[in-house]
Amino acid sequence: MQFLDFDSPVFNYINSLSPIKPVKSVHFTQTFSTLSFASLPSVFTSPHVSSLKDSKFLKRHQFSDTSKPELTSEDAKTADTSEGNLKPTQNPLNQHTGLNSSISITDTSVVPSNGCSHLESRKLIYEAVCPDTNTLNMVDPFASSIPFINNGSENGSFRTETEIKVINQLPHSKELTACDWDSLISDDSELLNFNSPSDTLMNSQPQASGDNPSENDEGMQGASENHVTVSSTSLNNFEVPMDDTDNEGGSSLYRGMRRRCLLFEMTGSRRKHSEDVSNGSSANVPESNQTIAPNDNNLHPPRNGNDSSRCILPGIGLHINAIASNLVDHKVVKHESLGSGRQLIIAPSAGYPSTGSGQELVTALSDAPPFENDTGPAVNVAEDAFKARGFVVNDELSQTENAGEAEACKRCNCKKSKCLKLYCECFAAGVYCVEPCACHECFNKPIHEDTVLATRKQIESRNPLAFAPKVIKTSDPMQEDESSNTPASARHKRGCNCKKSGCLKKYCECYQGGVGCSINCRCEGCKNTFGRKDGSDMDLEANECDRNGGDGSLPMVLHIEADPVSATPATPSRFGRFGKLNPFKGGGKLQRVGENDILEENNTSGNIVKSCSPNSKRVSPPHSIMGQRSSMKLILQSIPSFPCLTPNPKQ
DNA sequence: GAGTTTGAAACT
């Protein structure tokens, strides 16, 4: 905001577009962040998840990678040096923001700053497809959200209804169901709101993020130097050059948002770059993948991939480990992010977050000042930010962060699997291995993206839920047992098969996931403190939780109330990561995890995500964020609800 | 840090 010249034509223009005032943008920021998280919808990878999904993933994850990856050593240097300037790629912001960009009044025609017109076309198609792929939505947390985001981002502008319509008209668009788009478009007002914030962001935000230097080298430079070009409305253009002076302070929020956006965009941009550069790096990717992910093709590993902190792979479901990792990553982000914020990208998970999450973190950090109530130490701020975002962040998370640095640093140690099997925690969690990993002959790196994706596909073909979150909340009456109201209501998707551990050690996935055993378990001598297979001892849970709470070693479990519509198990974790919810139902509003109040308030909608830690501790919503709630809601809605729940086998 | 245990994942 500060950077913005309120008097500038651009600003005026923006104002005219949106009722929202810049000042409020802050809230939006969070909201936005939330979106990011939210972006991931649910999740289960369904068998359908096709390449599309993958592709999306790739993009995402590129985002994540982007943070570093894009930067070549050279870039990195420049970026770093310039970082002060906020390398921030305008692109990211711009593109990404596009999402928000209501402003984006944009012409659909706008060519992304990136300049990849053809890409865009692809993207368009892709977008169209995405909506369809309910499956995607369902399946890939990343994917679902991504499409929109990416689209917007890639295109550099968010599509307005008109745009959307146009898209529909596109050849591929036919795949889209009208409903899908409708849902997307459905609420203009909301959309506007949503956008407006972003607009603000756009304007206000400097591109601090250096996230995608590569991507936007041009854009960025231009952006930084230039001022917003409203004309095309493309976000990219739109961007206001925040000059180097990114305000670290207030703008920081925006910055965070941007980053997220950037991440998404980055993917796309990355891909573009990668295309240029690589083609062959990766080995064999099934055509399907390629076709599906037009952009995916040549992924560039950001520098080897090593640099990239974990990159989230597309569409992978949450993994118990992932959760922990995420936590860890987040933490890391905090520390690092404070500085430049690039590092943040790490989203885990999945993560989801991935990416999103990672960014979120970043955002949080950077944003922290604005949000933070208490302004405590950076850490606190970050945590607050998390909570504020409604992340899955729950106490557990906090605990984990506090306690678990070691945990956070955990990485895989694969010797023979090449990190391409589910044995590998990183791979299973949908993230690339990073340097901290002690793996040998690791193929789970961006550089081998194609291989990774191909392997993923293969595994999914064998078991569609292989990458689905392992712990899910079952509201299914059938499965639900007495424990249903407790965190234990979450259950391991497959159940454990413990023979000797008594389900009291982390060998047991149920225990590890902080959930009780269920009828799905074949365990012997179950003593799971979170809930025995027979349903007894739930009372122990509380105690256990408390105990565990201390170490925070156990992953938190999100509870998602069963969505009648989506039979898919809501993956707690995923949601948590991405914060998205089931967009499926029309109007369903996503709730922030952990904010019980909100949940209650919005319960009517039906889809609710709750975050619970195994501890059952209640997560208290950030006080300061109240205003944000509304924004979140807006966001949620503004996020296109995924049209069809029905899995679209066809990608 | 090395070795053992464990159970999921993968294979047959």
Next chain:
DNA sequence: CAGTTTCAAACTC
């Protein structure tokens, strides 16, 4: 689908 093998995390010392 069941049995076996492989694998890497969790655990123990």
